[in-house]
Structures are given as C-alpha cells and as structure tokens.
Amino acid sequence: xxxxxxxIAVWWNNLRNGEYYMKFTNIGPIKNANLTxxxxxxxxxxxxxxxxxxxxxxxxxxxxxxxxxxxxxVEQAEIFLSENKYTFSKEEFNKAYANFIVSTIRKSSNRIxxxxxxxxxxxxxxxxxxxxxxxxxxxxxxxxxxxxRKQIEFRNILFIFELAEKTISVSYLKKSxxxxxxxxxxxxxxxxxxxxxxxxxxxLIIQDYISNSFNYIYVPAERTGINVFSKELHNGRANxxxxxxxxxxxxxxxxxxxxxxxxxxxxxxDEYVKYLNSLEDYxxxxxxxxxxxxxxxxxxxxxxxxxDKEKGTAYFKLKDDxxxxxxxxxxxxxxxxxxxxxxxxxxxxxxxxxxxxxxPEINLHPSNQIEFAVLINYLIESGVNLIxxxxxxxxxxKLANLALLNKIKKQPGISRxxxxxxxxxxxxxxxxxxxxxxxxxxxxxxxxxxxxxxxxNLVDLMHEEIxxxx
Numbered sequence: 001x002x003x004x005x006x007x008i009a010v011w012w013n014n015l016r017n018g019e020y021y022m023k024f025t026n027i028g029p030i031k032n033a034n035l036t037x038x039x040x041x042x043x044x045x046x047x048x049x050x051x052x053x054x055x056x057x058x059x060x061x062x063x064x065x066x067x068x069x070x071x072x073x074v075e076q077a078e079i080f081l082s083e084n085k086y087t088f089s090k091e092e093f094n095k096a097y098a099n100f101i102v103s104t105i106r107k108s109s110n111r112i113x114x115x116x117x118x119x120x121x122x123x124x125x126x127x128x129x130x131x132x133x134x135x136x137x138x139x140x141x142x143x144x145x146x147x148x149r150k151q152i153e154f155r156n157i158l159f160i161f162e163l164a165e166k167t168i169s170v171s172y173l174k175k176s177x178x179x180x181x182x183x184x185x186x187x188x189x190x191x192x193x194x195x196x197x198x199x200x201x202x203x204l205i206i207q208d209y210i211s212n213s214f215n216y217i218y219v220p221a222e223r224t225g226i227n228v229f230s231k232e233l234h235n236g237r238a239n240x241x242x243x244x245x246x247x248x249x250x251x252x253x254x255x256x257x258x259x260x261x262x263x264x265x266x267x268x269x270d271e272y273v274k275y276l277n278s279l280e281d282y283x284x285x286x287x288x289x290x291x292x293x294x295x296x297x298x299x300x301x302x303x304x305x306x307x308d309k310e311k312g313t314a315y316f317k318l319k320d321d322x323x324x325x326x327x328x329x330x331x332x333x334x335x336x337x338x339x340x341x342x343x344x345x346x347x348x349x350x351x352x353x354x355x356x357x358x359x360p361e362i363n364l365h366p367s368n369q370i371e372f373a374v375l376i377n378y379l380i381e382s383g384v385n386l387i388x389x390x391x392x393x394x395x396x397x398k399l400a401n402l403a404l405l406n407k408i409k410k411q412p413g414i415s416r417x418x419x420x421x422x423x424x425x426x427x428x429x430x431x432x433x434x435x436x437x438x439x440x441x442x443x444x445x446x447x448x449x450x451x452x453x454x455x456x457n458l459v460d461l462m463h464e465e466i467x468x469x470x
Contacts, residue, residue, distance in 0.1 A: 019036050019420070021034075021035075021037075022034075022036070022037060022058075023035075024057065026126075027053050027127075029049060030424075030427060033050075033054065033429050035422055036420055036431075037387070037420065038418050038420035039380055039383075039384075039418040039419070040376065040380050040385075040386050040419045041386070041388070041419075042388055042390060042396070042419070042421040043390070043422055043424060044391070045422075045423050045424030045425050046425065049424035050427070052221075052358065054424075055268075055356050055358060055387060056117060056218075056266060056267075056268055057113065058356065059216070060112050060113060060267070062216040062354055063116070064105050064112050065136065066140070066207065066211055066214060068204065068206075069104060069203055070100060070199045070203065071198075071206065072086065072202070073096075074195060077195035080170065081193065084171055084172055084173070085170070086169065086171075089168075090163075090165070094142045095133065095137075097137075098137045102131045102132075102133050102136060105131060106128060106129060106131075109124065109127045109128045110125050113127050113129075116267040117267075118264060118266050118270075140210045141210060141352055142210075147164055147165075148209055149162045149163070150205045157172055157174055161205040163209070170198075172193075214351060215351050215353045215354070217342060217354075217355055217356070218271065218356045218358075219355070219356065221359045224331060276337075279314070280307045290344050290347060292382065293341075293343040293347075295375045296336055296340040296343075299371050300364070300375075301316075301332060301333040301336055302319055303318045303319055303333070304316075305326070305340070306323075313326070316328075331363040332363045332364050335363040342355075347384075353383075354386075355379070355385070355387070356386075356387045357386070357388045357389075358388075358389050359388075359390060360390060361390060361391065361394070366394045369392050369398075370395070372395060373402060377402045381412045381413040399414055403419065416434055419434050421434055
C-alpha cells in the first residue's frame with residue numbers, strides 16, 4: 001500500500017442528473033483529484049494508477065452511510081421520556097440526522113479508511129471525509145414519501161418508529177400481560193430507560209429502514225478465485241477460531257492476540273466473500289422476466305447457477321440441463337457467478353442501488369465484453385448507479401455506440417448527461433469527453449497505434465532484407 005494517504009476530502013453536492021461532486025487529496029498514488037460521480041462512472045488508465053484506491057474509498061463512504069447514528073438529543077430525549085412520544089417535522093429530522101452523519105463521518109475518517117483498506121489507522125491519520133448533508137438525505141432514502149412503520153419489543157416495552165409524509169415520530173408503549181398495551185403503566189423498576197438506550201433502539205430501526213432504501217455492492221477484480229473458494233475462505237476462518245478452544249489456559253495471551261487479528265482482506269473483498277456465502281441461505285428463484293440478468297444467463301454464459309444444499313457446493317447448469325461443479329465451469333462463468341442473483345434481488349425494489357465493478361471484462365471474450373456493455377445500458381435505464389474501472393476498449397466503444405444510439409432514438413439508458421469518464425495517469429485523474437473519440441479512446445488506441453507502427457516497421461525491414469539478398 002502506498003505510504004502517503006494524507007488528507008482526503010469528499011464533498012457530495014447535489015448537481016443535475018443525480019451527479020455527486022467529490023474531491024480527494026493524497027490517497028494512494030493520487031495526490032489531488034476532483035471528480036463528479038454520474039449515474040454511470042467509468043475509471044480507465046494504466047495499472048497502479050490509483051483506480052482501486054478511489055473505488056475502495058467510495059465504497060467506504062457508502063458503507064458508512066448505513067451505519068447507526070443517534071436520533072434524539074438531550075432535550076428531545078427528556079420530552080420523549082416524559083410524554084412517551086416525540087414527533088419531528090420531516091424537514092427537521094432529515095436535516096438534523098444528516099448533519100449528525102456528516103459530522104460523525106468527518107471525525108471518524110481515519111477509522112473508516114483504515115477499516116476499508118484493512119490497514120493501520122496511522123496510514124490515514126491525517127485523512128478527512130466531508131459530505132454534503134442534503135446529498136446524504138437523498139442518497140439514503142430519507143426523501144421518500146411512502147408511509148413506514150416499524151416496532152421493536154424489549155422487556156415488554158414496544159418501541160415504535162413511524163415515518164409519514166411530513167412527520168416522523170418515535171414512541172413507546174408498556175405491554176401489559178393481561179390487556180395488551182397500556183401507556184399508563186410504569187416501567188419495570190429494574191430497567192432504566194435513558195437517552196443512550198433510546199438512541200440504540202431507534203437507530204436500529206432507522207438502520208433497517210435505510211438498508212431497505214439504499215443498497216450497494218463491490219464486485220472485486222479477484223472475484224474468479226473468490227467465487228470458487230468463497231466457502232473455503234469462510235470455513236477456514238471459522239475453523240481457525242474454533243481451534244482456539246483447544247489451547248491451554250496458559251496460552252491466554254496467545255488466544256487474545258489471535259482473536260484481535262483483523263481480516264487481511266480489504267473490506268470490499270471481505271464483504272463480497274460474505275455475500276457469496278449467503279447465497280446458500282435462501283431459496284434462489286430465477287426471475288425469467290428480468291431482461292438484465294437474462295443477458296448474463298442466455299447470452300454470456302449459456303446457462304445458470306445453482307446451489308446444492310446437500311453437498312454444500314455451487315454448480316453451473318447448462319441449457320441441456322447437465323450440471324457441472326462451479327470449479328469445473330468456464331472462467332467467464334466463474335467471473336459472473338452471483339451477479340445475476342444480485343440483479344434479480346434489487347431490480348424493481350424501489351431502492352437507491354450502487355454497484356461498483358472492478359474490471360467487468362475479466363475472463364470475457366470480446367463478444368461478451370460487448371454484451372456486458374449492453375447489460376450496463378439496461379442497468380442505467382433501470383436507475384442503478386454504476387461505477388466501473390476497465391481496461392477494455394471493446395467495452396468502452398460499445399458504451400459509446402449505445403450512448404449515441406440512445407440519443408438518436410431518444411430512449412433511456414447511457415447518455416452524455418448521466419455518464420462520467422476519468423483517466424488515471426501520473427498520480428492524478430482527468431475527465432474525458434465521452435463523445436470525443438480522440439479523448440475517450442486515447443488510453444487504448446495509442447497502444448494499438450504503437451503496435452501497428454512497430455509491425456509495419458518490421459515489415460519494411462523484412463522487405464529490405466529480402467531485397468538485399470536478391
């Protein structure tokens with residue numbers, strides 16, 4: 001990991017077409033970067049130029065937006081405890097809650113970044129993340145107008161959170177053993193209801209609401225191996241912890257040291273492993289009407305994935321209904337495992353979805369890279385926010401063609417207005433005009449031009465050698 005990670009400042013400003021302005025300073029090899037996230041954001045450039053650093057940092061911000069934060073200040077908690085209820089105006093709540101999130105993230109920048117990179121906190125000791133409160137409100141779904149009600153019962157007390165069009169209220173009711181709910185009864189003597197406990201309870205409820213309004217996933221470049229060995233990675237860690245129980249009591253210091261060890265994987269990779277292992281925990285239903293996931297199954301891999309619960313293994317099912325173990329499937333199929341299921345689960349669920357894919361072209365033939373561009377176009381049409389880093393000029397050229405086609409036919413999908421492309425080079429990044437061919441494809445075409453020039457120079461030399469022999 002690069003040793004200089006200094007100040008990191010991120011501002012999310014509400015621009016037109018759902019764009020978000022961000023500024024980074026000294027993160028990995030990137031010294032200074034200004035960028036705007038579009039609905040589709042593309043990172044290109046050579047290896048070791050900082051693309052993964054930036055995408056990891058973005059992931060860390062998205063994850064932190066779904067963390068638990070305080071709801072009631074001291075005065076509000078006192079009113080709540082005396083009246084059993086507190087009601088906010090929605091505008092008041094949104095502003096206060098978003099400001100609290102922004103303040104907490106700013107103060108915890110080094111912790112957030114060290115966790116996402118699985119690095120020591122000193123690596124980011126001077127780091128800072130700044131967010132725009134209004135943008136936070138929109139990103140996590142607090143501007144939604146539909147009615148939401150959630151309740152949690154604890155020690156015969158029912159805690160209620162209710163979100164209406166213009167108000168948000170929190171309340172509690174004492175549950176009577178004989179007559180249901182009774183607000184007049186006193187709390188149990190052995191139980192102290194205080195501000196800290198109230199914030200814990202209601203932050204859990206709000207976190208549940210936000211989690212159902214705001215989704216994100218990071219699909220790492222290491223996915224081919226992870227997709228095959230995710231269960232072994234998970235079981236290896238679990239067995240390692242279980243083995244601690246066999247140590248003697250005299251090894252207490254060793255036990256403590258081992259238990260305090262953190263994952264050596266960056267957080268986005270670790271979370272992806274957990275996602276893959278969760279696929280066996282629910283009954284996967286193939287959504288035949290989902291044209292996006294069907295692109296993967298019908299046009300890119302020619303089959304579908306499944307999970308054998310008895311054997312505890314994933315498999316690939318061909319169109320002729322024959323099955324092969326996932327590790328026996330093609331590399332292209334392995335690289336796409338799990339993505340179709342994720343798309344089935346999120347599309348049409350009325351949430352704000354962010355998908356980050358590192359090198360979507362991995363193990364894909366050029367024809368499938370082109371199909372992946374079509375899939376991206378459908379994702380943008382469906383309202384998904386997508387961030388990709390790529391080395392594929394096939395993917396880039398097809399995306400450019402789709403943007404032009406959408407403009408000609410006046411249809412939704414990729415467009416100049418909702419797409420941002422950045423090239424990473426020489427410790428910085430610069431925006432590329434999506435419709436200027438000389439800019440968009442220079443990252444790839446200059447290499448083709450060099451190879452072509454080299455070829456024709458060699459052909460000329462060969463002809464000269466032949467002429468000399470004659």
